[in-house]
Each structure stands twice: as C-alpha cells, then as structure tokens.
Amino acid sequence: MNTSNEWTREVLEGYIFIYVANVDFKESYEERQLISDKIDAETSAKLHREFAKDNDYESITKIQDAISRLGYTDDEKEQLIEDVKKLLTADGEYDAAEQSVYMALKRIIT
Template sequence: MEEIKTKWTKEELEIYILIYCANANFSETKMEIDFIKSKIQTSNFEKIHSEFKNDNDYQSIQKIQSSIKDHGYTNDDKDTLFKEIKALFLSDNKYDILEQNLYRGLGHILK
C-alpha cells in the first residue's frame, strides 16, 4: 500500500495525535478538547479536527507514523509527546481501558 503523507507542521501533527487520542474511547470530552486547545499556539484546531473526522483508523496511523518520521522526532521528543498524551488521558479524571490500550499501542508503533 502507498504511504499516506501530510504537510503538517510539528504543531499540527501534535494536535492530530491528541485528537486521535481523545477519541480512544469513541467520545471526546469537553475537558479533553480544552486540554488540546490549551497546548497549541495556532488556530489550526478546527482544520485538523475536521481532517481527523474524515480519516479512518488506518489513515490516522499512517499519517501519524509518516509525520513523526518526517519531523525527525528524537526519543526525547517522543517521550515528551507521550507525557502530553498521558496528561490528555487524565484531563477528564478517567483513564479507561481503551485509553490504556491506545497508549500502549502507540508506544509500540512510534517508539
């Protein structure tokens, strides 16, 4: 299969990843969305959110993997990203099994 590419900035990639994670349990909470918006400098949230809604899971993973590679994420960058993901999962005071599984799965895919 052909690799799916994006032209995202690093911040847009991180927005997309956090939106992807917020949907781990098929339900974005207001607290999760507020958390994501508090972490960004640009007004690209709606654009990236709309793109996410139009992607299936396979496309999302391909875009994330490709963009992580394109931006040359170091292990330290990935560690920082995973801290943000964990903070997002805890932002609504719940860390359910679907979120835990996604966290582990992304660890296997991205690290």
C-alpha cells in the same frame, strides 16, 4: 491539510491529541482544553474535520509518517508520550480502550 507530508510538529501533535481524545468517541472539556493548549482554534477545526474523514488505519499511518519525517529526538518522543498519557487521564478516567491506544501510540512514537 489532508497529508501528513505537510504537517508541522504542532499540527501532528494536535492531530494526535484529537485522535486520543476521541478514543471513547467523546471529547471532554478537559481534553478540549489540552488540545487548545497545543493548537489554535483554526488549526483545531481543520484537524477535527480531517480526523472525522479518516479511518483508524489512515490516522495511524499519518501519525507514523509524520513522526518519521519530523525527526523527533528520543527525549522529544518521551515528552510526547507523557503528553498523550496526560490527555488520556485528563477526564479522570483511564479505561481499557484508552490504555490500548496509549500502548499502540507508544510503540508508534518510540
């Protein structure tokens, strides 16, 4: 699962959620719950291992490539951005780092 060329929408969205949840270097219980709503436990474990090996540039590149390849509609992109915002605020905090990642992902996705 180390190339975004093979990712499905479900896998891409799971990877994005893991990326977002780790902005502050820790996944809260609420964030883990939202991730488990997107992807099954096996996929989550694989994506967590992959994410741990990726640097920020690799993560962003994978996300950009998969978004382009999977042909999201404008409405689907907007829903994905809303889901990202929901995850970023799930733990009751929304700090500067999270705001920065939100704006960057919004530019990448839309």
